[in-house]
Amino acid sequence: LKQPRDYMTTFMFIGMIAGAVLGLLVAHPTMNLPVYTGFNNASLGTLFPILFVTVACGAVSGFHSLVSSGTSSKTVSNEKDMLKVGYGAMVLESLLAVLALCVAGAAAAADGTPAAGTPFQVFSNGVAGFFQMFGVPVYVAQCFMTMCVSALALTSLDAVARIGRMSFQELFSVDDMSKAEGWRKLLCNTYFATIITLAGGFVLTRIGYSNIWPLFGSANQLLSALVLVTLCVFLKVTGRSNKMLFPPLIIMLCVTFTALVQRLIALINAYQAGSATFLVEGLQLILAVLLIALGLTIVINSLRAYAAARKNSETSAA
Structure with missing residues (x-):
């Protein structure tokens, strides 16, 4: 298509x-x-x-x-x-x-x-x-x-649907899916995973474009920072230079976590003021907390892996 x-x-x-x-x-x-x-x-x-x-x-x-x-x-x-x-x-x-x-x-x-x-x-x-x-x-x-x-x-919609479905499947897939449990096979089924991801997207549309955009931008840029962290580890173990990735990595981590924390504080203030609803501010609050937790987990684990990795270790092992 x-x-x-x-x-x-x-x-x-x-x-x-x-x-x-x-x-x-x-x-x-x-x-x-x-x-x-x-x-x-x-x-x-x-x-x-x-x-x-x-x-x-x-x-x-x-x-x-x-x-x-x-x-x-x-x-x-x-x-x-x-x-x-x-x-x-x-x-x-x-x-x-x-x-x-x-x-x-x-x-x-x-x-x-x-x-x-x-x-x-x-x-x-x-x-x-x-x-x-x-x-x-x-x-x-x-x-x-x-x-x-x-x-x-x-183009954007079908690309997002495809990538969302693939990312959802990767959460539950194992190397040998032929021997996987039944629930894993169900969640990794192409049609079932597509329906789940599209349903999640539909719920987000109910929140409204202007409301979801701050979180979308933060999540998008956070993902770029996490990719840069992963690439730093990959380039180190493959014996390649990775110093050029550190400036954008540090900038993106500062930007995204600042934006997420600011949004989290704004959502908490909205709840305290009594002007929040679950479908709008409630879902955003849940997503903001999950994004912060996810980002911290991946950054900490990646930095540990980076510190433990030996330069050119992959080439040496081969």
């Missing part, structure tokens, strides 16, 4: 990004949103850590590590190509993030009021306006952008 459709939508995305870049260069619109309004924000708090948690995919993203291990690796025939595929995709996504900021700034009113509509609507209408400058009829431009946004949503 993913491979043929994603192959076709890739050309749509390239056309969308190319059109947006050319449109920005030709139109050279005025950025109506202010560049900086202060370190503190009335609704978001301080820029640290929310800025780093929000700007995720164009910087360091844990979700992409899951995509690369469970999806991308199965579509690349040569490991040497992963540098171009992985790094190239992140650079292109960073470009898309900058384009989105430019479009949002240009679409705002002259007094700095943000454009009305959802983020997808603002971006789609803005890029469609760029296409119109090249003689593309307005209905064709809007139709094309709607298809691009829909394809992006479908």
Whole structure:
């Protein structure tokens, strides 16, 4: 399902990004949103850590590590190509993030009021306006952008469903599943695991996009930090240099744990004030506690493994 459709939508995305870049260069619109309004924000708090948690995919993203291990690796025939595929995709996504900021700034009113509509609507209408400058009829431009946004949503959703199902199965799988207990076989069944993960996703949708986003960003960046910890251990035992991973690792651990603790305190305060509900704040509180516990467990165990591992031990054993 993913491979043929994603192959076709890739050309749509390239056309969308190319059109947006050319449109920005030709139109050279005025950025109506202010560049900086202060370190503190009335609704978001301080820029640290929310800025780093929000700007995720164009910087360091844990979700992409899951995509690369469970999806991308199965579509690349040569490991040497992963540098171009992985790094190239992140650079292109960073470009898309900058384009989105430019479009949002240009679409705002002259007094700095943000454009009305959802983020997808603002971006789609803005890029469609760029296409119109090249003689593309307005209905064709809007139709094309709607298809691009829909394809992006479908790609994200089925990738998340696949990766969520695989991660759920890995929690209960053993090396020899033919001799596993019946309950393990049930939980690792492809269809049963898919239903469970989709049901969990459906429950989260009831919470609301704006409510779940702070936790999503924190979980995403926490996962990237945990991947960096694991890679440090892997590179050490395989005799490779790993010093370049320590700066982003330390930064991401500080960012994610700060964001999670802040969110945990905010949720506790909401309960004390009597304004919390179980479906919204209650589920977020449970997830925040689980994420903090999970992160601490993996970091501590990984650091112990790193300290105990001997450099180049894997190559020496071979």
